[in-house]
Amino acid sequence: MQYDFSEMIDRRHTDSVKWDVQDNExxxxxxxxxxxxxPGIISAIKQKADGGIFGYEEVPAAYFEAVQHWYATEHNWTPHTDWMRFVTGVVPALSSAVRRLSHVGDNVLVQAPVYNIFYNSIVNNGRHALSSDLQFHAGAYAIDWDDLATKMAEPLTTMMILCNPHNPVGKVWTSADLQHIAELAATHHVTVFSDEIHGDITDAGHGYTPFAAVSDLAANLSVTAVSPSKTFNVAALHAATLIIPNENLRNQVDRGINTDELAEPNAFAIPGSIAAYTTGxxxxxxxxxxxxxxxxxxxxxxxxxxxxxxxxxxxxxxxxxxxxxxxxxxxxxxxxxxxxxxxxxxxxxxxxxxxxxxxxxxxxxxxxxxxxxxxxxxxxxxxxxxxx
Ligand SMILES: Cc1ncc(COP(=O)(O)O)c(C=O)c1O
The missing domain is CATH 3.90.1150.10 (Aspartate Aminotransferase, domain 1)
Known part of the structure; x- marks a missing residue:
């Protein structure tokens, strides 16, 4: 191993949310x-800090090229850079997309048990969280396809939030699963928001498949969210990318992230992300x-x-x-x-x-x-x- 993952770093009293606990905890x-x-991320951030000027910034082409390079080399998918938008986090972008792509009172589909903050993004915006619960059988989870189809078919269901791979059950969805979801979504005019923040963290030989990579059908009806935040432990960098192949959807989401003011990077988000994606x-x-x-x-x-x-x-x-x-x-x-x-x-x-x-x-x-x-x-x- 070139890197040391055994160092016991003391994170108490560092304003860490995780480590805001008692001394014995x-x-x-x-x-x-x-x-x-x-280390590449740390050097890039130090270099930026050394420059000492932190005025307003725009997102350079090199950022989108770095995201593209990462998905091409790590996940065998080459999204066009013009499909991408920088955002300050997956959750703020998700909430914004819920507001732009669904209406108050609509159903937004999830697959419980699932990342709890999805419910906040739905319910806090006046939508109804409708779950097609994952079926637990013989120690493993699977999609109940009949139930999912029924819930997609409900007239008020306009959006689905997919957790790909799935937090908390740790499941890597297969291409067949993803294609099946895309087909149901297409039949029932449902937009899929695929949260792929955990996509880089998989066991060797079990790489994940980006939803939009499975077919043109999936690409056309989806918004994909990716970020270096889980992968590189840089959540406070507040950097994420939306990938939206469909121009009409992209324009709608673009309006949302701009009116919600989440499309502008802080001083370290861009150099940190580029370093992550090009050296990590x-x-x-x-x-x-x-x-x-x-x-x-x-x-x-x-x-x-x-x-x-x-x-x-x-x-x-x-x-x-x-x-x-x-x-x-x-x-x-x-x-x-x-x-x-x-x-x-x-x-x-x-x-x-x-x-x-x-x-x-x-x-x-x-x-x-x-x-x-x-x-x-x-x-x-x-x-x-x-x-x-
Ligand atoms: C599935 C999922 N999405 C999003 C997030 C948070 O994303 P962000 O910090 O970019 O808002 C998490 C954090 O645990 C997560 O598990």
Missing amino acids: LPMWVADMDFRTA SQWVHELNATITANKQTLTTFVQQQLPELHVIAGHATYLVWIDCRDVTHDTQALCSAIRQTTGLFISAGAVYGGDGHDFVRINVACPPARLQDGLNRLAAGIHQFEQA
């Missing part, structure tokens, strides 16, 4: 990694190897020490979804008890909707030694909960 909740970002490939591959190993460590630990829990095998994201139904159907109470007794702070699944109340989500993007600390606390917390 260990946070393994929000999707934020405990690794220092790729090896770093990400080593990161993915580290995450895969951590997921394996967690799975083995749970099998041996906590056989009453069941890890859902997923090939994407650094978030692990764990079935706790043999311990409780109220994992909010479980997580509160674990935090109280051991200081381990993990996410209770109910906020993701669907059957989430039976699950917890654990973030394993940390050095192996910190993961081990977390696993020991998890075992102690579960055992104490069971005995209480």
